[in-house]
Amino acid sequence: MIMTDVVFNVASLCSVPLAIGAGLDACEVLAHRHQLAPGGFYDFRVLRTGRTVLWRGTASRLLAPVFGYPGALVLPGLQVVASVALLVLALRAEEAWSWAAGVATAVIFVSRSLFYLRQQIGLDGSDQMLGVVSLGLTGAFLLPDVQARQVALGYLAGQLVLAYTAAGVAKLVSPVWRSGRALPRILATVGYGSPRVAQVLERSPLVARALCVYVIAFETLTPLLMASGSGGAWAVVLMGGTFHLGVALLMGLNVFPWAFGATFPAVLLLGTWVDGWWAGWP
Amino acid sequence: LSLWALFTALLAGGLLLVTALAQTRAVRWVSRLKRADPIALIPSWTFFAPNPGVSDTRIVSRDQYVDGMLSPWCEVEPPSGAWFRPVWQPNKRVRKGMVDCASMTLRHIARTPGSPISRVSLPYLLLSHHVVSQPRPPMSVARQFAIIASRESSPADPDYFRLQLASHWMRLPGVPESVTLPVSGLPEAETPEDLTSPKA
Numbered sequence: 001m002i003m004t005d006v007v008f009n010v011a012s013l014c015s016v017p018l019a020i021g022a023g024l025d026a027c028e029v030l031a032h033r034h035q036l037a038p039g040g041f042y043d044f045r046v047l048r049t050g051r052t053v054l055w056r057g058t059a060s061r062l063l064a065p066v067f068g069y070p071g072a073l074v075l076p077g078l079q080v081v082a083s084v085a086l087l088v089l090a091l092r093a094e095e096a097w098s099w100a101a102g103v104a105t106a107v108i109f110v111s112r113s114l115f116y117l118r119q120q121i122g123l124d125g126s127d128q129m130l131g132v133v134s135l136g137l138t139g140a141f142l143l144p145d146v147q148a149r150q151v152a153l154g155y156l157a158g159q160l161v162l163a164y165t166a167a168g169v170a171k172l173v174s175p176v177w178r179s180g181r182a183l184p185r186i187l188a189t190v191g192y193g194s195p196r197v198a199q200v201l202e203r204s205p206l207v208a209r210a211l212c213v214y215v216i217a218f219e220t221l222t223p224l225l226m227a228s229g230s231g232g233a234w235a236v237v238l239m240g241g242t243f244h245l246g247v248a249l250l251m252g253l254n255v256f257p258w259a260f261g262a263t264f265p266a267v268l269l270l271g272t273w274v275d276g277w278w279a280g281w282p
Numbered sequence: 283l284s285l286w287a288l289f290t291a292l293l294a295g296g297l298l299l300v301t302a303l304a305q306t307r308a309v310r311w312v313s314r315l316k317r318a319d320p321i322a323l324i325p326s327w328t329f330f331a332p333n334p335g336v337s338d339t340r341i342v343s344r345d346q347y348v349d350g351m352l353s354p355w356c357e358v359e360p361p362s363g364a365w366f367r368p369v370w371q372p373n374k375r376v377r378k379g380m381v382d383c384a385s386m387t388l389r390h391i392a393r394t395p396g397s398p399i400s401r402v403s404l405p406y407l408l409l410s411h412h413v414v415s416q417p418r419p420p421m422s423v424a425r426q427f428a429i430i431a432s433r434e435s436s437p438a439d440p441d442y443f444r445l446q447l448a449s450h451w452m453r454l455p456g457v458p459e460s461v462t463l464p465v466s467g468l469p470e471a472e473t474p475e476d477l478t479s480p481k482a
Contacts, residue, residue: 024370028370028371028372028374028375029372029375031372032372032373032375032376035373035375035376038415039411039412039415040376040412040415041359041376041379041380041408041412042375042376042379042408043408043411043412043415046404046407046408046411047404047408049404049407050404051320053320113321113322114321116320116321116322117320117321119375119379120320120404121379121382121383121386121404121405121408122375122376122378122379122382123322123378124378125325125326125327125329127322128322128325128326128327129325131321131322131323131325132325135323136294139290143286143290144286145284145286145287147283147284147286147287148284148286148287148289148290148291150287151287151290151291151294152290152294154294155294155297155298158294158298159298159301159325162298162301162302162305162327163325163327164327166302166305166327166328167327167328167329167331169305170305170328170331170332171330171331171332173332174331174332174333174334176332176333176334176336177331177332177334182330182331182334182336185334185336186330186334186335186336188336188433188434188435189335189336189337189338189361189433189434190338190360190361190362190363190434191338191339191361191362191377191381192335194363195363195434198434248368249368252362252367252368252371252374254367254368254369254370254371254374
């Protein structure tokens with residue numbers, strides 16, 4: 001019973017940033033909805049040429065009303081409704097409503113997946129993480145067995161560890177990252193940067209290099225930190241949280257903190273499990 | 283372990299394993315699986331590495347008027363540096379889509395030099411359709427777009443401004459076929475060298 005409570009509470013904590021991130025993202029799509037309309041960048045008349053399943057066959061006929069315009073607005077619309085419902089349910093945190101929270105995360109997962117199937121191009125890391133989190137939380141709320149729900153939460157934590165490790169290793173093998181030139185150069189762009197901050201870093205190559213080394217070290221050492229137990233898990237969450245906030249402020253990636261933050265409670269839970277494993281070690 | 287837990291563990295473990303292998307791009311069947319994954323179930327986690335984007339990709343277009351005069355270049359969906367960007371950025375999907383399409387188009391042209399196939403690829407079609415769909419002055423008969431890379435640096439920097447692709451001229455919607463394009467031959471590109479030539 002206690003374990004059931006813990007799993008439910010952690011899933012509820014994960015749900016808050018998921019609801020905010022998915023809701024924010026869907027509101028942005030609705031605010032800029034002409035991108036989905038005829039003549040917009042994501043005009044379905046053009047997009048459907050990219051996949052056979054959207055072009056011919058039964059699936060294309062079934063999907064056409066939801067993928068055309070204005071039908072496509074249903075997908076972000078559903079996501080906003082499900083996000084608000086999930087936020088309310090997560091803040092109330094009543095286990096009797098676990099099924100409703102599961103339905104809300106399932107609606108977010110399905111509507112986002114259909115949206116990705118329609119769009120095909122222009123997805124970023126926050127889209128991927130929101131998909132991972134909504135899938136994992138659907139399992140954590142709806143699976144009928146507490147061990148299975150634990151595994152679903154473990155999946156969220158596992159994907160975060162994998163994300164940081166893969167990003168860290170890719171930076172570690174990159175000369176431009178190791179030399180410290182990467183951050184000032186990325187930040188010098190208008191699209192993903194802050195040219196004024198980039199100028200400061202250009203003038204202080206030691207600071208730029210220290211920041212690059214810090215990002216590489218924190219990301220590549222994530223598995224080791226996690227293997228050390230809950231202390232390491234807190235370090236991952238604190239460093240990851242500040243990293244994503246910094247990235248949002250400087251690079252404008254505004255959904256990343258919510259998408260990645262939604263895995264942090266599961267990461268802390270994984271840390272306590274590791275403590276338990278070490279305690280039982282002969 | 284219960285049957286439910288075993289099933290969930292197999293599914294979650296399988297997804298994590300495939301995701302880990304997909305990052306290496308070394309396992310052929312995993313790469314094929316990732317390409318066929320339409321809903322991003324297999325994520326790519328190597329953000330801004332190993333080769334981070336260090337310039338802004340910009341799409342510019344210009345019009346050809348009925349008398350053969352050309353308009354100045356103007357930017358389609360410029361990148362936003364607005365102060366509220368960390369909280370609210372509704373145009374980011376269009377910007378990301380355009381940047382992705384531009385890099386995919388350039389890669390496609392580099393992979394299949396001289397082939398007209400790149401002009402019917404989805405990224406090129408999305409870019410050209412979006413450019414042609416922008417409002418047009420009444421005297422415009424055709425439009426051309428270009429992909430450029432730029433950096434907020436001094437003009438002495440070789441990456442300050444780099445032309446990467448100039449498209450062919452596209453007849454605008456509603457312009458009848460009977461109207462001949464005064465400069466249709468310029469700079470219609472046939473080879474990658476033409477496409478990236480400064481003459482465009």
